[in-house]
Amino acid sequence: MWLYLVTLVGLYYLLRWYRERQVVSNLQDKHVFITGCDSGFGNLLSRQLDRRGMRVLAACLTEKGAEELRNKTSDRLKTVILDVTKTESVVEATQWVKERVGNRGLWGLVNNAGISIPSGLNEFLKKEHFAKILDVNLLGMIDVTLSMLPLVRKAKGRVVNVSSILGRLCMFGGGYCISKYGVEAFSDSLRRELSYFGAKVAIIEPGFFQTAISSSDRHLSCNKMLWDQASSEVKEIYDEKFLLSYETTIKLLDKLCNKDLSMVTDCMEHALTSRHPRTRYSAGWDAKLFYIPVSYLPTFLADRILFWTSTKPEKAL
Numbered sequence: 001m002w003l004y005l006v007t008l009v010g011l012y013y014l015l016r017w018y019r020e021r022q023v024v025s026n027l028q029d030k031h032v033f034i035t036g037c038d039s040g041f042g043n044l045l046s047r048q049l050d051r052r053g054m055r056v057l058a059a060c061l062t063e064k065g066a067e068e069l070r071n072k073t074s075d076r077l078k079t080v081i082l083d084v085t086k087t088e089s090v091v092e093a094t095q096w097v098k099e100r101v102g103n104r105g106l107w108g109l110v111n112n113a114g115i116s117i118p119s120g121l122n123e124f125l126k127k128e129h130f131a132k133i134l135d136v137n138l139l140g141m142i143d144v145t146l147s148m149l150p151l152v153r154k155a156k157g158r159v160v161n162v163s164s165i166l167g168r169l170c171m172f173g174g175g176y177c178i179s180k181y182g183v184e185a186f187s188d189s190l191r192r193e194l195s196y197f198g199a200k201v202a203i204i205e206p207g208f209f210q211t212a213i214s215s216s217d218r219h220l221s222c223n224k225m226l227w228d229q230a231s232s233e234v235k236e237i238y239d240e241k242f243l244l245s246y247e248t249t250i251k252l253l254d255k256l257c258n259k260d261l262s263m264v265t266d267c268m269e270h271a272l273t274s275r276h277p278r279t280r281y282s283a284g285w286d287a288k289l290f291y292i293p294v295s296y297l298p299t300f301l302a303d304r305i306l307f308w309t310s311t312k313p314e315k316a317l
């Protein structure tokens, strides 16, 4: 009985492995547009796909980031400046892409640009802090996608949306997790709509990785700014002692962050180059072994686990 079961599971994984390693043809003729290429995953993915011979159209937020990327890549890779929160910038970038892809359409759109601060405890935040993150991570992604969609449909191509394990399991307050839950929902509806036209949508769900977005320095100074702005009532509940242990947690999380960004960019590359891409890619051992399994637990159990691991204000206990 057990032997049959193990053989069946083994056969399933063997077939899946064989199916997933089939690569689409003529990669060197395919254009991929990637947002947020100044640093982190976007920057590494641009260089990775460029080495693979694909035609990378890399969107950077700054000219400095674009110049540094051009210096590290072949002449095939082209850059454009894009701020995903500005519709004029999105329209200009779309026109720029249109001129480069011509009748072939756009094979790949990677929505990667993102920010993570201001984040923290909800009580420390104001509506505009939530809006700032949603504007980049969710509304910016939606604007870019809607603008580029006709080009992707034409190529029967792929949309790759960068979400997070925090789009499956909300672990802190503020706009970041909300934006990633939104990315999941947007991607699900888009996948169903685009399936009529032979285009595909993949969602990338990384765990914690060491990039600018997760840097403890950024989060610590954001935390200090939020503390300085907080009302005396909030400061009384969450006292200095709480603040110190919250900062220790931020520093610890930074130390635990995975340094191998290729775990994420390999998933993105697979989503763009495999004939049979997955719908969801969880990247990193923390995502696979902890966050995704916890996200499937009954809510009361997931809440208990997150309660044990969180920083708690003494006065509330």
Ligand SMILES: NC(=O)c1ccc[n+]([C@@H]2O[C@H](COP(=O)([O-])OP(=O)(O)OC[C@H]3O[C@@H](n4cnc5c(N)ncnc54)[C@H](OP(=O)(O)O)[C@@H]3O)[C@@H](O)[C@H]2O)c1
Pocket: 035, 036, 037, 038, 039, 040, 041, 042, 060, 061, 062, 065, 082, 083, 084, 085, 111, 112, 113, 114, 115, 136, 140, 162, 163, 164, 165, 205, 206, 207, 208, 209, 210, 211, 212, 213, 214
């Ligand atoms: N690192 C992680 O642990 C982790 C985990 C899960 C998901 N993610 C997601 O992965 C994606 C990439 O993040 P990353 O970790 O590679 O961090 P990153 O190095 O900070 O990359 C984010 C990029 O987005 C750019 N950007 C910021 N605001 C923008 C805007 N308004 N318009 C266009 N571009 C903008 C940034 O430019 P500047 O550098 O000039 O600010 C930066 O190049 C994000 O969507 C993030 O939410 C990251």
